[in-house]
Amino acid sequence: MIEVEKCIVCGSNNKTSFITCEDHTVSHEKFNIDECSDCGFKFTSPRPEDNSLGQYYQSEEYVSHSDTTKGIVNTLYHYVRKYTLLKKLKLILRYSAPGKIIDFGCGTGAFLDICKKSNWKVYGIEPGANAREITKKKIGNNLYPDIKSFNENYPELKVDIITLWHVLEHIPDIEEFFSFVDTHLIANGTLIIAVPNCSSYDAKIFTEYWAAYDVPRHLWHFTPETITKLFGNRNFNRLNVLPMIFDSFYVSMLSNKNKHGRTRIVHSFLTGLISNLKANKDGLKFSSQIYIFKRK
DSSP states (O other), rough: OOOOOTTTTTTOOOOOEEEEEOOOTTOEEEEEEETTTTTEEEOOBBBHHHBGGGGGGGOOOHHHHOOOOHHHHHHHHHHHHHHHHHHHHHHHHOOOOOOOOOOOTTTSSSSHHHHHHHOOOOEEOOOOOHHHHHHHHHOSEEEEEEHHHHHHTTTTOOEEEEEESSSHHHHHHHHHHHHHHHEEEEEEEEEEEEEEEEEHHHHHHHHOGGGGGOOTTTTOOOOHHHHHHHHTTTEEEEEEEEETTHHHHHHHHHHHHHHHHOHHHHHHHHHHHHHHHHHHHSOOOOOOEEEEEEEE
């Protein structure tokens, strides 16, 4: 296990224990989440060694790695994904005409597939072997398991956009990620990053059962303030923040399943709705949000 001694946002060594959560998907082990005493950033600590993290993704229920439609939650996930993929495509076209794009943590390749069909030159990074095999059938071989192998094959590649759809929270080495961005993103390129928001209403309602804590797969737990500071420290400006309104419903169903053993559809719908209404009133407090960054 690795103890996180230093906050990746502000560099402080001061921390307190915030909450303890169970891995409800694979191991049913319990993991602690610490909070930086200086900036409030939250992180899973201690966490598994990097070379053993993969075992915590080995589940049919981990839908982004398996494309499973088993169960009502996964069925709804796929139904909503068809809509959100088109929204994502429209979003990237706001910042660039079809060019080159890297999807970091591309899962089973649904987003890259729709980009390829829309005349983008697509590249992907995906550590999951099963997910990679599914993705290769959709986009071909421009796909690698990690930063090192990608850099070996494309040492000088520059792209217009790099996307991370619910991936940043999974990356063990944040400094390596920023080095990757510096190497491969053009000077006026765009970073588009979607992450859960642990200051949302549904996070506060479900506390340790909140599905988007998803320990130990989620290593970092962001709020609008902490992700903005993290990227600001690396010379990126935040251009925009957009809500992912369906996530509050999906996460509420999973959270109810964690807490009660069933999805409680009506309760989950109401919780998700209240979460979105409160977020819309307060601003920047949706269950998950998309952040658009460009270099300063």
